[in-house]
Structure formats: structure tokens, C-alpha cells
Amino acid sequence: KIVARSRALQHYFDCPLQFGAYPEYVEATDTADDADVYNERLMPGDVLVAGTDGLWDNVFDHEIIAIAQRHSHPQPIADEVATLARRH
Numbered sequence: 001k002i003v004a005r006s007r008a009l010q011h012y013f014d015c016p017l018q019f020g021a022y023p024e025y026v027e028a029t030d031t032a033d034d035a036d037v038y039n040e041r042l043m044p045g046d047v048l049v050a051g052t053d054g055l056w057d058n059v060f061d062h063e064i065i066a067i068a069q070r071h072s073h074p075q076p077i078a079d080e081v082a083t084l085a086r087r088h
Contacts, residue, residue, distance in 0.1 A: 002061055004040050008053075016053050047077065055081065058088040 009017040017030040042048065047068045049055075059081065067080045 001065070004038065006036060006038060008056075009034070009036065047074070049077075049081065051081075051085075055085045058085045 011017065017034055019030050019032065019035065040048075049064055049068070063084060064081055067084070068077050071077045071080070
């Protein structure tokens with residue numbers, strides 16, 4: 001089950017924050033000061049999934065949970081989740 005989730009970081013619909021843009025190239029860039037910070041207590045066996053809008057806009061939570069339950073190591077989880085996101 002999902003016990004915590006970050007909020008969408010966006011200026012408005014379909015305009016997410018862009019932390020990778022450099023101010024010398026893009027005047028209205030977003031900085032790390034605009035990011036959220038989370039502190040979550042993890043237990044052995046917990047799985048932490050970090051992703052961008054490319055993941056969360058394309059893969060449902062129940063699909064990610066099912067993938068995580070099929071594997072005991074992180075790399076196969078990451079590989080299968082990424083493959084699913086690209087396929088959708």
C-alpha cells in the first residue's frame with residue numbers, strides 16, 4: 001500500500017516545475033528552493049519509488065504496487081516500472 005505521496009509541483013495544469021533549467025538560459029527557471037522536502041520513516045522491506053511526471057502521469061499506483069510485490073530487489077522494480085511508463 002502507499003503510505004505517503006508527494007504533491008504535484010506545477011505552476012498550473014500541464015506546466016510542472018522545471019528544476020533542470022539553468023537561469024543563464026531560461027529566465028523563469030525553478031530552483032531547488034521551490035522543491036518540497038519530505039521526511040518519512042522507512043522500515044526494512046519498504047519500497048520507495050521516486051519519479052517525475054513522466055512516471056506518475058503514465059502509470060497507475062496499483063501497477064507500481066503490483067510490480068514492487070513481484071520483486072525482492074530494487075533494480076528489477078525500477079526496470080519494470082520504467083518499461084511500463086515508456087509503454088504507456
